[in-house]
Amino acid sequence: MKRYIALLLALWVVNATPAAAKLNILLILSDDHSYPHVGCYGNKDILTPNLDQFAAQGMRFDRAYVTCPQCVPSRASIFTGRSPVAIAMSRFSAPLPRDVKTYPEALRAAGWFTGVAGRTYHMDGAPTSAESRAVFEKYKLATFPERLDYVKTAGDNEVSLGQFKEFLDLKPKDKPFFLQLCSNDPHRPLNTHGPVKHDPAKLKLPPHYPDTQLVREDFARYYDEIAHFDVFFGEVMAELARRGLADNTIVGFMGDNGCSQFRGKGTLFEFGIHVPLLVRWPGKTKPGSSSAELISGEDIAPTFLEAAGLPVPPEMTGKSFAKLLRGEPFQGRQFVFAERGAHGSGLPGNSAVFDLGRVVVSKTHKLIYNALGQLPYWPVDFAGDAFWKEIVQRHEAGKLESKFEQLYFASPRPMFELFDLENDPAEFNNLAGKLDAVTAERELKAAMQEWMILQRDYLPLPVTPTTGPGGAAKKKRAVKE
Numbered sequence: 001m002k003r004y005i006a007l008l009l010a011l012w013v014v015n016a017t018p019a020a021a022k023l024n025i026l027l028i029l030s031d032d033h034s035y036p037h038v039g040c041y042g043n044k045d046i047l048t049p050n051l052d053q054f055a056a057q058g059m060r061f062d063r064a065y066v067t068c069p070q071c072v073p074s075r076a077s078i079f080t081g082r083s084p085v086a087i088a089m090s091r092f093s094a095p096l097p098r099d100v101k102t103y104p105e106a107l108r109a110a111g112w113f114t115g116v117a118g119r120t121y122h123m124d125g126a127p128t129s130a131e132s133r134a135v136f137e138k139y140k141l142a143t144f145p146e147r148l149d150y151v152k153t154a155g156d157n158e159v160s161l162g163q164f165k166e167f168l169d170l171k172p173k174d175k176p177f178f179l180q181l182c183s184n185d186p187h188r189p190l191n192t193h194g195p196v197k198h199d200p201a202k203l204k205l206p207p208h209y210p211d212t213q214l215v216r217e218d219f220a221r222y223y224d225e226i227a228h229f230d231v232f233f234g235e236v237m238a239e240l241a242r243r244g245l246a247d248n249t250i251v252g253f254m255g256d257n258g259c260s261q262f263r264g265k266g267t268l269f270e271f272g273i274h275v276p277l278l279v280r281w282p283g284k285t286k287p288g289s290s291s292a293e294l295i296s297g298e299d300i301a302p303t304f305l306e307a308a309g310l311p312v313p314p315e316m317t318g319k320s321f322a323k324l325l326r327g328e329p330f331q332g333r334q335f336v337f338a339e340r341g342a343h344g345s346g347l348p349g350n351s352a353v354f355d356l357g358r359v360v361v362s363k364t365h366k367l368i369y370n371a372l373g374q375l376p377y378w379p380v381d382f383a384g385d386a387f388w389k390e391i392v393q394r395h396e397a398g399k400l401e402s403k404f405e406q407l408y409f410a411s412p413r414p415m416f417e418l419f420d421l422e423n424d425p426a427e428f429n430n431l432a433g434k435l436d437a438v439t440a441e442r443e444l445k446a447a448m449q450e451w452m453i454l455q456r457d458y459l460p461l462p463v464t465p466t467t468g469p470g471g472a473a474k475k476k477r478a479v480k481e
Contacts, residue, residue, distance in 0.1 A: 054251075
């Protein structure tokens, strides 16, 4: 604890070194981390002093969404500024195609020293079988060692911090740097020893969590992991300041996708795709500011390129929010989109391993399209844990509350789920098909239809044909004849 407090006090030393001509860029990713679970978002239960202090020096984003509730496709969007389906990254184990360019490559070509470090960056695929490995080796599908100057992975935060220091040691003095630094917190298993232990009995559970002792204990361990990440984040910021680099570095912190909790990772609900995002840009961003603009994971790439003074490639569909960071007039998004595909390398059987879905989110509503609603809901990464097994037992015994029966054991799952996020942030009341929500449903379906067409999406479109072969117009003519 003493080390933790000392680190916090030393973290924000003023850097008096003159700024370099070109901006350094540092993106720090937590792993499986949902939006409400940082103190600066008003969460009084969780202890994240370093992240909270960082937010006080930059901008907090309240409506940031990833493009997929899974690590690989989400990170692919962050790297490329494009949707997973548009770059053939919908499958969890897919490698990034060689012809798809990343924004660090543009930075490297312009003189930046570039790298990825920490927990695996996920972009070179997952050849988990002998057959897959043979294909990867034959066609040389792992491309990131060629794309960047520094590519290393680590299993824990201590090694990740060492890689961060090594990367800075290797950086040529006359070059700015880009680094994506990844932590494995708070990814399961929830077994790290953070600086504090959160009391399960004192935590406020989200409304969609069944309230049992085992659920509370697991949720407390998740908070412990986030506190552990907070220490790592503080150590990275302290090292940046110690080297005199803080004043000329734009730093972003983001969750790579939502938490492995109820209706989280692997789902298109808020806990699956709504993530924390904080950005500090010294001299540009107003300290302690916040924004409710819709931000997508694919917006990170064009934002950093614009901040670096480089052009944004035309193939990037992400929207730069650099103007927002600078406090300039900004025309934000009307919608953000996300998708769900295969998870891991298993065969289809339930929604944890394989699911196909799309979602569109507006300022007030969201529409989920479940293309495989016949597959039962199954949690990602915690189906074998005691707290979930207890929920299943209660369901089988007929002792689970009806609202949780509907959330976790409805079969089939509805094809469309429409939620009013202003009045129903916990997403309990599905408005799809309701007369009083027909305007919102029509608007969101049309937006999703347009996005899917433009992204060359392979799923059936959500708006059924009204003209053409088999359409309603043809049927009406047949009746008249």
